[in-house]
């Protein structure tokens with residue numbers, strides 16, 4: 438994903454910091470998709486549309502950055518939205534927990550432009566790699582799932598019709614081709630009809 442399409446959400450309770458970051462990002466051709474000043478605003482934003490990256494302040498009123506992270510993690514089985522924590526020097530103790538919760542990086546206030554841009558670039562490249570890996574994982578999971586269902590349907594057909602495994606498989610395959618429905622669907626129907 439190129440920089441211009443990399444949607445970044447800035448979350449910090451201090452308006453000046455948000456303005457600062459936004460300026461740096463826009464000068465460097467990143468797309469700032471939104472700003473949040475509370476943890477709740479972050480979650481509301483993510484419910485509507487997931488950004489590609491969140492720059493997340495650790496200390497915010499009502500809900501800390503860490504609590505936001507925990508909430509976000511609840512909603513994703515595998516792929517986590519990439520987060521870069523914004524911390525103050527005094528937040529050191531929280532950084533360890535943030536790392537355990539899966540942040541990609543963290544930067545310390547006062548924010549240095551190079552620190553910010555380096556962290557974002559690494560995150561952009563790494564998160565793209567991760568996204569592709571998860572896509573593959575999900576494809577494999579689906580393939581295993583299909584195989585399981587087809588196996589069950591095959592067993593039903595073999596027993597019912599006194600067919601060989603090959604005959605049962607051929608039947609599912611042919612029905613799928615003729616009806617232009619995926620084998621998974623055909624197999625599910627067979628299972629349902631014989632339940």
Ligand SMILES: [Mg+2]
Pocket residue numbers: 449450451494495496497
């Ligand atoms: Mg703060």
